[in-house]
Amino acid sequence: MDPTDKIPAPERRSRKILIVDDDRLNIRILGGILRNEGYVLAEADSGEHGMEAYEKFRPDLVLLDVMMPGIDGFETCRRLKQVHGDNCAPIIFITARNESDDVVAGLTAGGVDYLPKPFKARQVLARIRTHLQNQILAEQQKLLVEQLNKADAAKNRFLGMAAHDLRNPLSTIRGLAEILRESTDSRIAPADLELLDGIHDTSQSMLNLVDELLDLSVIESGELRLEPKPCSLTDLIAKCAGLRSGDAAKKRTRIVLPAAGPGIRVTVDPAKMQQVVDNLLSNAVKYSPPGSTVTVVIHGDSRRCGFAVQDQGPGIPEKERHRLFSDFGRLSVKPTGGEKSTGLGLAICRKIVEAHQGTITAENLPGRGCEFSVALPVLS
Amino acid sequence: MNFTGTILLVDDEPHIRKFIGLVLRQVGAPRIIEAGDGEEALAVYQREHPDLVLLDINMPGLTGVETLQQLKAADPDCLVVMLTSLASRQIVEETLALGAVGYIRKDTPKDEIIRTLSEIIANCLDAGEPAEPAP
Structure with missing residues (x-):
């Protein structure tokens, strides 16, 4: 159009x-x-x-x-x-x-x-023409903004619909591959097993992409509904680290958590904040060389609290920093174990954190690695 | 999974029936019958009186919700577990209120499906009284 x-x-x-x-x-x-x-x-x-x-x-x-x-x-x-x-x-x-x-x-x-x-006729006409021109430009601009908003809403609706419709067939492909791979009574040649792994892993990463597109369409269309409740940040992080321990173990990477204790309590949407923590942990494991240590720290005072994930990867190239939290903002840094990246994860993290009135930042650490910090307001 | 009865599997998508059917067989379900839509599910239910129904929410023709209502009307004691995906998550609460005993996200990995299904069945068997909706 x-x-x-x-x-x-x-x-x-x-x-x-x-x-x-x-x-x-x-x-x-x-x-x-x-x-x-x-x-x-x-x-x-x-x-x-x-x-x-x-x-x-x-x-x-x-x-x-x-x-x-x-x-x-x-x-x-x-x-x-x-x-x-x-x-x-x-x-x-x-x-x-x-x-x-x-x-x-x-x-x-x-x-x-x-x-x-x-x-003076010429002066009258010149001034009137100028202001009518301004008026027309303003009308055009208003119309364009309306059209862009509509197009954006249509894009989000389409994205949402397409993603929903893609999920079921994709998860069926993954599921059938899972079953075939694990079936003990059939004789699958090792080479074919590799192909099967390919089908499984590819459909899985496509599902991840579709899920992230879906998240994005929900957030962009303003339909992100937070259900905040008081919870322990320490427990929330420990839970995420537990779920990521498998991936970390594959790369002999250790995830070091703060000592368990009464911990810091925050009022957040637990599922959404888990998504943020999980994404940061998964990135830290993904971009650190095998055998690294990923460290999570939690901090808090009466006004703000939050956490930070430190990795031992190559850090963020200064020239690409502006792309870090933007949609599809993939950097030149590559995952160290052939993992996949959609370039949407950090954009989604930023949007979730901002919906909580928090901030997310990234800093290179002296020497090696970088630190992603999330700061959340303390809600009374 | 400690379940020895007949399971009726209702989904309009044959590959999903295939997948869920294989998962059920893997965990030792002895007898699985299938239906491709709500109407067929009601007819098969009347004929076979399965012990458990796995019912897709999003189907053309009779929807999962309508099928559930008619199953419950015909047999208030029938055990129905809803098959859901991300798209139908809003309807899940409604089906639980209508008497479904639980739901399974069919778009989750196989092991998660098995775990959820085992939990639901264990709850039903323990409770003895299947009409309580799952939390």
């Missing part, structure tokens, strides 16, 4: 101008200048009538005399702005030359410009 199709071009319709002035002669002069240019006009002879005419006529621009009986131009302008807010058409004040200083001060009432009397 080409969004420019729907953008109103200045030529597509005649622009409407409302002239508010108690002096009939001014209206006649301005009318003569503007009608020749194809503008559609409406007139009012006081601020009060101007307000009424605005409602009926819905102008694209207002020419407003300052000195009028009844409410003056500044007050009319203030009232129009109050009623119509950001959608109010641009207002240009009409003033006698010697009132210019007042008008400049009066622009704070919400006008965009002023036209000094006596009118």
Whole structure:
């Protein structure tokens, strides 16, 4: 879809101008200048009538005399702005030359410009054209933002639907491969077993990717619902480390946890925060050489608390740091055991942590490795 | 898994029936019968009176929820475990309220499916009274 199709071009319709002035002669002069240019006009002879005419006529621009009986131009302008807010058409004040200083001060009432009397046709047209152009650009921008928001929502819906529909067949492929691989009564040649492992592992990593896309679509569409409850950060981290110990053992990597104790209590959505911890631990194992030590530290005081995961990997290349927490922001650093990476994990972590009003940061450690820190506010 | 009865496996996707069927056989389920939709499940239930029903939530035609309601209406004591995926997680609570004894995420690894199923069955056998929804 080409969004420019729907953008109103200045030529597509005649622009409407409302002239508010108690002096009939001014209206006649301005009318003569503007009608020749194809503008559609409406007139009012006081601020009060101007307000009424605005409602009926819905102008694209207002020419407003300052000195009028009844409410003056500044007050009319203030009232129009109050009623119509950001959608109010641009207002240009009409003033006698010697009132210019007042008008400049009066622009704070919400006008965009002023036209000094006596009118000079070219100056009038140039100023009006400029402000109408601005108006058109603003309309176009608003329309574009609306269209982008819609497209983004459609993308998220599509992503969600596609991911849901992909999960079932993928998990069936993985499951059938699992069964075939473990069946003892069939005679599968070792070479074929390797192929089977390939089917299993590939469908598993595709499932991971689909799950992360699903997470992203939920978060992006604003449907991430946190269910915070008080829980022990120490226990939560220990649980995640337990689940990751298998992967770590395969690389002879040790995960060192803080000593068990009463620990620090936080109010978080436990499942979502586990996802963050798990992701950081899995990354630490993934990017550290075999036989490394991954260290988790927990810290806390009365205002903030959090945890940090330290690895012994190559650290974060400074040039790529800006990509670290962005969607699909894969860095040049490679997993050390051929593990897979989608480039979405840290983006999801950041979004989850930020949904908790927390922050996530990464620093290279002196010497070797890096540290990912999550800081969470202490909720009363 | 200590379960010796007949299991009725209902899912519209043949490969999922195949997969779950193989998992059930691996853990020693002696007799498994299958149905491809809700209507068929109701007919097979009337004919075979299985001891346990594994019922997919998201099916064309009669949905899992509707099938569950009709099974429960025909036989309030029937043991039904829902087969769910991530997409149908919102409906799970509803099925438990309607009398399903538990649910299995069919998109989880095989060992997890076995563990969940064993737990549900152990609970049902211990309780003796199958109508209590799982927590």
